[in-house]
Amino acid sequence: MSSAASTAVTTPQVATPQRPGTPNDSLGRNPFSDGVESQASNRTGNGGGNPFASPSGSRPPSSFDSSSASAARYEDRSGRYFHSRRVPKGDIEKPWAKHADPKEKWVTIIPVIGIFVGLAISGFLVWDGIRSVIKHNYCLVLAEDFRNGLDKSIWQKEVQVGGFGNGEFEQTTGGNDNVNTDGGSLVIKATLQDDSLMQQAYTIDLLKDGTCTSTSPADCIAVTNITAGNSSIVPPVLSGRINTKPGAHIKYGRVEITAKLPVGDWLWPAIWMMPVADTYGPWPASGEIDIVESRGNDHWHPQGGNNIASSALHWGPNPANDGWWRTNVKRSALHTTYAAGFHTFGLEWSQKYLFTYIDSRLLQVLYVNFDTPMWDRGNFPVVNSNGTRLENIWRNTTRLNTPFDEPFYLILNLAVGGTNGWFEDNVAGKPWLDGSPNAKKDFWQAKNKWFPTWSQPQLEVSKVMMWQQCDGNEDL
Known part of the structure; x- marks a missing residue:
């Protein structure tokens, strides 16, 4: 068995470049490392660098400086730092600037043309609308501010107990407690009836004392009956209703009433107009114009309280066929109520149209264009509920606005309750x-x-204005 002598070969050691600021560590390790990095370096051969760093060989040459020293420095950092460069502004190609598409100008031209065409059409429509509006001349009929009280040649206080056909619960009186002008404005106020009149046999007979303004016994006589099985009582509330039938009425024209509506459950204020004569028959055959109606209840009332104003026309051959629901509109007050302050409730009425408004003619509530006969508009049944045939009661006129073609007078009142459905069950x-x-x-x-x-159980009115259309067309 032979033996060989071992020869030790000494390999020259090349000094490892030091990182700037790095302590002279013989292994080139991070002096702040916890040892994990060194173990990872041994596994990956990354020389103690970041095990997640990209090898310097994978970096493009352009990422290094041109100088060999800089290149060596960046390469030694093993991709720890990202190097970027700016592209000079002039080197960016802009092909759209060199070759403009001639169609691109229409992207601007077409919208501009559209804007001008739209403005032209809008201007024409405004001009045509103004040109087509019928302008009327008006003659003053009544200018009332109530500073001199109620002129009996113009105003009438209605004294009745019948509830004006609506089953209302008030008795309208002629006394100053319910209708007065002491404060410089008209106040129609609701007050309680004497409780004792509901607790004993008692009769109110306005025919006997001669104060009743109606000829119907039902409107003039009320009874409290305390016999078994009978619960009739006299009206439990007193209030007021006045009208201009004696001295102020119009056939076509304008009406404006400046008023503040009441506050209180089941109060029913109304500003409305009725025909001077029942030319076409009893109500509603001769028409009714409700400029404004409301309720004194709070705004939470499902039907609307004093935050809602309603306008309507009543018309039809009989009470069972009243076409009011086809001409009835409500308007809500904006963030307030009509009882919080005074508002102007207006009507403009001609042979071609009728509309109501609040505060301004631009804020219309109800608008009715008399472009078709009212009988056709009503679409009434051929026969009545009892089997009798319904005839066109307005057939003898050639006017499309019949029955709203006769003189009407103004009514101001404050009702209470009622059984006609104004307050829903x-x-x-x-x-x-x-x-x-x-x-x-x-x-x-x-x-x-x-x-x-x-x-606030009162309807307060500061001004009433009435104008008659007087341009020669009011007789059409």
Whole structure:
């Protein structure tokens, strides 16, 4: 067995370049390392560098400086730093600037043309609308500010107990407690009737004392009957209703009433017009114009309270066929109520149209264009509920606006309750039913609930203006 001598070969050691600021560590390791880095270096052969760094050989030459020293420095950092360069602004190619598409100009031209065409059409429509509006001349009929009280040659206080056909619960009086002008404006106020009149046999007979303004006994006589099985009582509330039938009425024209509406449950203010004569028959055959109606209830009332103003026309051959629902519009007050301050409620009426408005003619509520006969507009049935044939009661006129072609007078009133549906049954705690024979008594017995809400139980009117159309067309 032979033996060989071991020869030690000494390999020259090449000094490892030091990183600037790095301590002279014989292994080239990070002096702040916890040892994990060194173990990873041994596995990856990354010389103690970042195990997640990109090898310097994978970097493009352009990422290094041109000088060999800089290149060596960046290469030694093993891709730890990202090197970027700016492309000079002039070197960026802009092919769209060299070769402009001639169609591109239409991208600007077409919208500009569209804008000018739209403005021209809008201007024409405005001009045509203004040109086509019928302009009327008006003659003043009534200018009332109530500073001198109520002129009896113009105004009439209605004294009745019948509820004006609506089953209302008030008695309208001629006394100053319910209708007065002491404060420089007209105040129509609701007050309570004497409780004792509902608790004993009692009769109000306005025919006997000669004060009733109606000839119908139902409008002039009311009775409290306390016999068994009978619950009729006299009206539990006093209020007022006045009209201009004696001295101020118009056939076509304008009406403006500046008023503040009441506050209180089941109060029913109304500003409306009725025909001077029942030319075409009893209501609603001769028409009715409601400029504004409202409710004194709070705004939360499902049907709307004093934040809602309603305008309507009533017209038809009989009460069962009243076409009011085809000409009825409501308008809500904006962030307020019509009881919070004074508003102007207006009507403009001609042989071609009729509209109501609030505060400005631009804020229209109801608009009716008399372009078709009212009978055709109503689409009334051929026969009545009892089987009798319904005839066109306005067939003898050639006017499209009949029955709204006769003189009408103005009415201002404050009603309370009623059984005609203005206050819907079983809504908002309504204490009576319209079809009940005890409706009036049920209302009165619930006064501890509704009377405390009457914080402003009055319709206050500061001005009434009426103009007659006087341009020669009012006789059409």
